[in-house]
Amino acid sequence: MRDYSLPIEIHDLTVSYQKRPVLYGVDLEIEEGSLVGVLGPNGAGKSTLIKTVMNMIKPNGGYVKIFGKSPKEGIKRIGYIPQRESIDWDFPVTVFDVVLMGRYGHHRWLGRIGKEDRRKANECLEQVSMLPYADRPIGNLSGGQQQRVFLARALAQESAVYLMDEPFAGVDAVTEKAIVSILQGMKNQGKTLVVVHHDLSSAKEYFDQLLLLNMRKVAFGPIAEVYTHELLQKTYGGKLTVLSEMATETARNSHA
């Protein structure tokens, strides 16, 4: 029996980048209120998976459902923190402006950003202890501070589901701890969080569930079941490279 209120349901998802397959037939069902870490080597398709759920990349096969609806409809219920590299840090916006962007999704095209939105933005900045920096240009902050601001923006979105692409990249140890505790708090409020992560050792402490990904879904489940030598070996070890080689080969042939 299928439960239609699942926040994220992925069925037989295949995605290609410029004809090179990146994800092969991935099935995934994420329950409400889970804190999921996505682990896998470089080029395993972690970001691609996130972007496909966000409806930024069109899949070649299979489907994504968000609360039982198509991604296009469901997208408004998802908050998103993109990878650091995709952001223009020299852009003339202040910290407060950035957090306020989290409220844009709640308004129609020409809807006014009101007092309530500003109050919310302030509150979220306070929550990540960045309120004193509200008027600073975003480019003036350190990497860790910037990441806190992005977390505040995500909080301001008040979404039910959050997808975060490497929120711990370029972050100092103190900020990393702070972010983790905020993520835990969000989970306790019943939010669903999917977080791409790059560090194997800390993943065990940070998340409840793990998705091991390397073009294929290697494993998905509670830490205790998934964080095993065998499965990690399978994810990071060499056996799946044949898959990757074949993918490149396929791409080359289709060009010719």
Added chain:
Amino acid sequence: MITKIKILGILIGIFASHQLLEAKQIGSETQLDWFVQAERFLRMDDPSIQRVIVGCLIMGVSCGLIGSYVVTRRLSLFGDTLSHAILPGIAVGFIWSGTKDNYSIFVGAMIAGFLGVSCLSVLKKFTKINGDSSLGIVLSAFYAFGICLLTRIQKVGYSDQAGLDSFMFGQISSFSTQDLCGQFFTLLLIGLFIFFNYRQLLVSGFDFQFSRSIGIPSELLQYGLWILISFCVISSLQMVGVILVSAMLVIPAATASLISKRMNTYLTLASILGAIAGFVGAFLSFLGKNLPTGPLIVLVAGSFFALVLFLQPQKGILFQWLRLRSENSRIAIENTLKAAFQILESRDFQETEISSQEMMRKRGLSSAEVQRETLNLINAGLATKSTLFTEDTQLLPQTNLTLTPKGWEYSCKIVRNHRLWELYLTNEAEYEPDHVHEDAEKIEHVIGEKTVRKLEKLLKNPRTDPHGKLIPSMTDIQQGHFSLKS
């Protein structure tokens, strides 16, 4: 930047002399000299002048507004390419209609611009050529083609090809009411576009992925911007010409980027700067007859950029230079005070006066330099001077320096900073005692009271430095346990 100002100065000089010659030649008609001409421009009762002024202002505002998006989205080279790519379109439009008909030229330019952008995306999709290289390729190829066509038109000799040159360099004399309408229309479009999409443009410019995640059609907005950039470029051609129009997109906005930290001030500043540049440039070109308007407008905009770069608070070159200067003079004063302390220390603090000869020896400076340093101390209220006349008239009168209480306290502090740091380096950072002096020479001037407190605590209020010399402590200094006999 300074050279730009210089160039402007020279140019103004050239106009002036040029005008003198000109005035002689056309003296029979109306005796127009510089000031009369300027007055005529500023009184604005001539309809053609009114038109030009309004046109320049509108162009400046449009370019400033859309340029803000060009600069923040790193589309500068794209704007440049677009402006060059439309040249063949202008020529074809001209051939099509046989006259300088704005409508067909506009259509031709838009089509050429579209083709240029299409070429770019084809290159991007099917080759591995870098973005900037493909921009360069499209820019120069289209431009070369455009020049060929224009030359052809001039050779064939169409009836009304006189205004065609203005597309290359910009010429306000051929600026018509129709051109003005085109500019007004462009400004209206740009204004409406920004007004209705301000928030969406903000978020998609800053964080493209996120903007898409909240359902903003960011690609569409980008296309909208491209179209408006083309509109702005085409309508500005009469003023600044094909070659320099991208400068109007970039320079006012880049100037704004130096000072504004939010998009709304960015837009305001860029449009004001653009408008002023347009106005002043047109004014200058009106004074110096037959001088192309475009380069002048761009030069004025460039000068503004240079001025802002030079004068802006905190980061400006002038500000930094002043700060460096005051810093350096403070360091010089502190070094003199330290030398004074050491001289007094060498006499076990039994005397208070320091002769300039001693100072020269200690600092390794010439007598003139020591005199200047002494004067600086006196001006800062840190020392007093007494002059002794010796009986021997052959010798110069001897100048002696005495530290005031304020100067004494200051000198103690500097010496304390120096020796405390040396001790810290040897004790905590495990430096050899003979390695620490150089570093302490720099640190003593920048270490703050807060760090000093921390060091004192860390080192348990030490009394002697690694070389066995006294470290004067703050309580000693303030409570007078350790003072000069006077």
